[in-house]
Amino acid sequence: MDGNGRWAARRGLPRLAGHREGARAVRRTIEAARDHGVGWLTLYAFSSENWRRPHGEVRDLTGLLRHYLRTEIAELAANGVRIRAIGDRERFDPDIRALLVAAERGTIGNTGLNLTIALSYGGRDEILAAARAAAREVAEGRLDPAMLDEAMFEGLLSTAGIPDPDLVIRTSGERRLSNFLLWQSAYAELVFQDVLWPDFGPVQFAEALAEYARRERRFGARPG
Ligand code: FPP
Numbered sequence: 001m002d003g004n005g006r007w008a009a010r011r012g013l014p015r016l017a018g019h020r021e022g023a024r025a026v027r028r029t030i031e032a033a034r035d036h037g038v039g040w041l042t043l044y045a046f047s048s049e050n051w052r053r054p055h056g057e058v059r060d061l062t063g064l065l066r067h068y069l070r071t072e073i074a075e076l077a078a079n080g081v082r083i084r085a086i087g088d089r090e091r092f093d094p095d096i097r098a099l100l101v102a103a104e105r106g107t108i109g110n111t112g113l114n115l116t117i118a119l120s121y122g123g124r125d126e127i128l129a130a131a132r133a134a135a136r137e138v139a140e141g142r143l144d145p146a147m148l149d150e151a152m153f154e155g156l157l158s159t160a161g162i163p164d165p166d167l168v169i170r171t172s173g174e175r176r177l178s179n180f181l182l183w184q185s186a187y188a189e190l191v192f193q194d195v196l197w198p199d200f201g202p203v204q205f206a207e208a209l210a211e212y213a214r215r216e217r218r219f220g221a222r223p224g
Contacts, residue, residue, distance in 0.1 A: 001022055001025070001026070001043060001044060001045065001171065001197040001200075002170060002171050002172035002174050002196075002197055003018075003171055003173075003195070003196030003197045003198065003199075004018035004019045004021070004196070004197055004198055005018055006018070006172065006196055007021060007196040007197070007198040007199065008021075015057060015060070016057075016060045016064075018198055019060060019061060019064055021198035022197050022198050023064055023068055024198070025197055025198050025199070025200045025201065026068070027072070028200070028202060029041070029043070029200060029201070029205060030076070030081070030113065030115060031202070032201070032202040032205040032206070033113055033205070034079070034081075034112065034113050035202070036205070036206070036209060039113065039114060040113075040116070040162065040163055041113060041114070041115050041116070042086075042115075042116040042117075042118060042162075042181070043115070043116070043117050043118065044118045044121065044180050045065065045117050045118060045119055046061060046062075046065070046087070046118070046119045046120055047118075047120075047121060047178065047180075048087070048088060048120050048121060048122030048125055048179070049122065049178075049179065050120075051091065051120070062092065062093065062096065065092075065096060065119070066093075066095065066099065069096065069099040069100065069103060070099065073099070073102075073103045073106070073107075076107070076115065077103075077106055077107045079112060079113075080110045080111060080112025080113070081107060081110055081112050081113045081114075081115050082107045082108070082110040082111070082112065082113070082114050082115065083103045083104055083106075083107045083115050083116075083117070084104055084114070084116045084117070084162070085100045085103075085104065085116070085117050085118075085119055086116055086117075086118050086119070086121055086126075086158040086159060086162075087118050087119040087120040087121030087122075087158065088120040088121070088122075088125065089119060089120065091120045092119070092120065100119075114162070116159075116162060118180070118181075121158075121180075122179045123177075123179045123180060123181055123182030123183065124179060124182065126157055126158050126159075126182075126183070127157070127182065127183055129156075129158075130153060130156035130157050133156045134148055134152075134153065153183075154183075157184070159181070159184055162184075164181075164185070164186070164187070164188065165181060165184060165185055165188045166188060166189065166212070166217075167188060167189050167191060167208065167209070167212045168180065168181070168185055168188045168189070168190050168191070169191050169193065169205075169208045170190070170191070170192050170193070171193050171194075171195050171196060171197045171200055171204075172193075172194070172195070172196050172197060173192070173193075173194045174192070175192050177190075187217070187219050187220070189211075189212050189215045189217065191208045191211050191212060193207070193208065
């Protein structure tokens, strides 16, 4: 969800104003996903690298996250949304961690949109943690390395049980994955849009879906 800072700068506003508007775009996007019958939506809200931003901006972003969790979760839950969080949540304050646990537990039985929020998330960190867990199993004699296959490895990732993305949308003209779902996006269609995240909404979401529908997906196989 890129471009909050630039959106604010173009208006002579502080970056926080861009992040606030970004949170409104989050709401619009969740609604658009539901309207299109999308089953799974993952939002990259805070990367493991974002902790390196100036202290004030980190405080603003975590404050916004706290506010968002306090004010939006009840409505999402009432609309049948199942909420999950992936990433290193231990780095957040205890009250935010508690809000995340409450959101996950409180929506566990919901069968509508599956919403995953990636927080303090990094794809390389995640793959390393899974590799470490597998190595531990081997070292403790519970796993034969020859038995470690993709399915088992996927079970060690934070996205265990969440399907791989079919489509990854990146806004603000950047054309890279920036450590997002590196393993899981192996065959994802990538759609890059120039729109800044705070201006993202149902129109841009529908455009991305239309672009996705035009792509021919072969998963490495030859055209039939
Ligand atoms: C990237 O824009 C955006 C972020 C680092 C934060 C994303 C957060 C939100 C959209 C709001 C909070 C979301 C939830 C779910 C509470 P940038 O700051 O890198 O902008 P720039 O690329 O223009 O500098």
